[in-house]
Amino acid sequence: MNIERYLTDHRQGTPRQILRLLRQGRVTVNDAAVDSPLTDVVKADQVRVDGMAVTGRQPQYLIFNKPIGFQLSMDPTSAHSLGSLLNTLDQVRPLKALADLPKEATGLALASDDDHFLTDVAAQKWVSTLRLPLAGVVTELPTLAADLTFSAVKLVPDTLHQTTTATVQTRDLNAAVPTLLALKAINGPVSRVALGPMALPVDLSVASYRGLFPTEIDDLNGPLESSTDSQTETPSKLG
Template identity: 55%
Template sequence: MNIERYLTEHHQGTPGQIFRLLRQGRVKVNDRLIDSPRETVDTSDQVTVDGLAVTGRRPQYLVFNKPVGVQTDLTPVVPHSLGSMLNALDQQQSLQILADLPRTIAGLTLVTDDNTFLTEVQGQTWPSTLRVQLTGTTPLTLPQNIAAEVVEQRPDQVHQWTMLTLQTTALDSVTAWLESLSRVSGAINRIGWGPIKLSPDLAVGTYRGLFPQEIDALLTPATTSSLEK
């Protein structure tokens, strides 16, 4: 069979990912660099990706719904950390943080054991989508020195609060500004990072694997937005 089919059957990624593995010179057959998806292999060949034998184990791409107070430490024995939330199998992998959050912020955090993917995606400068509850129904006006865009302000006249959703590529400064507001009445949640959205059915304190289309979307170059101008 050809190398593309071989890598697909051994769970090395989507067709787009496998094409990138070959293009980036990360695939070898019997220590020979392979860059063509049409190269043929058989069961006696030694196939490696990034120097590791292809065994059928999938690379890990995980999305967490991080609770407030949980630190982004992937060491399993550290209490109140992402590592303590991993199952026994995932605890054995060499995972790294892809989208970090401070302890005081909840929501979407990504981790992976694919170092090249990590480097590629971090270079995209994807914006974070934040959601926070404010007291009162008066619309919030962003100061000119805040690098963020309001996505939605949804007032609730019954409960006298406003649900604010905004986007920013300056996560630290914008969350610090939000935390300084007297109107903030709940946790600041990151509900999106670039093309990845936090699904409502992913409970706080749990995680899941990224879907193939989500992985490909993260590797698609981001278009320039007003946040980046």
């Protein structure tokens, strides 16, 4: 059996993840690093990923709809943390969160027990799409249009209810969220509704989470052969 099939059978990730493991030199057979998916292995071989014996335990990849005011700590005993939202089975996992969404914002947050996955996602420098409600019919926000923190600003006024939905894109959440919260017309929370190719599922209620699908994991990791342009390309448009 080749190493690619072996790692697939032992639930070490999607086919593209397994190729990534091999290319990153994270797979060893009998303490020797292997990078070819065609390397043969037998039952007596000691196969390890990141120095850990392959046992069939699948890494965990989670997407949360983070409530406002919640920290990104995965400690289940810490109040107002992502960890406090975990069910009993997931609490025993050594999970970490992608440390990018301020506690003042709500919406899409990621967590995993695969440190390399979180590192790879962070390296893509994906654009975050933020949404916030505004009071009144707002047709322009000159302060945001002139702010290089934001790569796109879209306003959708609702004349019937006298409200406006603003959607913006940014790569600098630490600067963007305070700027948005300081808007005089803001009338609700700032919510991240997308991170690069990953949109917040419409059926994922606030304070809940689910596992990522294999295609979502691959999309967030970015291409195997990535250039500067492909890493920073904005995958969605506000139109």
